[in-house]
Amino acid sequence: MTIHLYGIPNCDTIKKARRWLDTQGIGYTFHDYKKEGADPEKLSAWIEAEGVDTVLNRRGTTWRQLPDAEKEGVDAEKAVQLLEANPSMIKRPVVEHAGGLLVGFKEDAWAAALQ
Numbered sequence: 001m002t003i004h005l006y007g008i009p010n011c012d013t014i015k016k017a018r019r020w021l022d023t024q025g026i027g028y029t030f031h032d033y034k035k036e037g038a039d040p041e042k043l044s045a046w047i048e049a050e051g052v053d054t055v056l057n058r059r060g061t062t063w064r065q066l067p068d069a070e071k072e073g074v075d076a077e078k079a080v081q082l083l084e085a086n087p088s089m090i091k092r093p094v095v096e097h098a099g100g101l102l103v104g105f106k107e108d109a110w111a112a113a114l115q
Contacts, residue, residue: 002028003028037084052074055083070082100113
């Protein structure tokens with residue numbers, strides 16, 4: 001099974017997820033937001049599937065550094081704009097696989113979905 005893994009290579013969670021995939025022998029293609037950017041159509045689809053609160057990482061430094069006006073009233077459309085402009089605010093990793101979508105690295109959920 002080949003999956004698509006989206007993230008930033010120096011992120012510790014991405015490193016854990018990649019090690020887990022490698023250990024399980026699961027092939028994947030990696031999309032680096034820093035080099036390749038974030039596709040607004042994919043962002044919209046992810047938000048539609050999982051919700052703004054799942055896809056948007058409000059705990060990170062980038063979110064905390066945003067002006068308060070930008071943090072207010074974040075709906076799906078505004079979230080796509082923010083995430084396209086600031087891909088480091090996308091919760092990592094995002095995995096597209098044959099059975100759906102995984103957001104964040106939870107080993108149990110990944111094992112259930114990908115094995």
